[in-house]
Amino acid sequence: MASGAERSDGRRKSRSKGGQPMVRSVERAAQIVELLLGSGTEGKRVTELSRDLGLHKTTVVRLLQTLVAIGAVRKDEDTNRYSWEPLACIALISRARDILSSTDMVQEALRELADASGETAYVARLDVRQRASTIAAVAHPEGPGWVHLAVGNLFPAQATATGKRCLAYLSSAEVAEWVKGGLERLTRHTITSEDRLRRELQRYRRQGYALNRGESTLGLSAVAVALWDESGRPMGAVGITPVSERMTEETIERWVPLLKESSEKISQILYVGFGSVEELPDGTAAPAAEGRSGSRGGRESRR
Secondary structure: OEEEEEEEOEEEEEEEEOOOOOOOHHHHHHHHHHHHHOOOOOOHHHHHHHHOOOOHHHHHHHHHHHHHOOOEEEEOOOOOOOOOOOHHHHHHHHHHHHHHHHHHHHHHHHHHHHHHHEEEEEEEEEEEOOOOOEEEEOOOOOOOOOEEEEOEEEEEHHHHHHHHHHHHOHHHHHHHHHHHOOOOOOOOOOOOOOOOOOHHHHHHHHOEEEEEOOOOOOOOOEEEEEEEOOOEEEEEEEEEEOOOHHOOOHHHHHHHHHHHHHHHHHHHHHHHOOOOOOOOOOOOOOOOEEEEEOOOOOEEEEO
């Protein structure tokens, strides 16, 4: 259940666990669906739902009518009981299977990248609210000495290759908004100057990939390229992260084509519905794909 916060008019304003305001009707509808799922095929009457939720019957009826209209809930006219619509449940389960299948395909693409490069490969997304790059998927190569990353690891975006690759596509005004409040320093190499950040972002946009040279963790580096959505906008990035001595101009030159190939595969899986990245819905071509950094085998890194 969401926690409450007093409004100026004395009523309570619902908030999620993260403290963000919630739309009350959506919250209540979700609570109804949760109760109906728990009731199985038997379902519940309006009076039961009203009691369980502490809501007036009129409110419950209005929400149920909406849920029935969109096909999420069904009503038994003989018993006046409401239950979860089985076909809607089947559709959701089928969609969940598709998502799990896509997840497996992303992991396979990352494993191929990790094996081809001999380094840890990962996908990260840009968390605008926290101004951070968050690890979404990881694959480690066979053998010792690789950098350890974990799903969910979160690092200041300007200190990571994946984060900077996504930031390179923000407008000048968006970058100015992003740096408000300062840029967190993690190591002596971390970018903390807006001017320097802007110069690097311009370079990364031109060259098609971004670098992290010990900016998130001393001794660790990374190279990253972007993942593209249907509109050709970067929604995340795929990267390779070695210890710094293994990232040279020669290895970067070898890894960037591998990253671009991986980016195309993963972009197709996640954003283009298994279609060609070169044939987006609006007829435009996606830009060339692009990279990021980590910590040595067994060591936790700050991406």
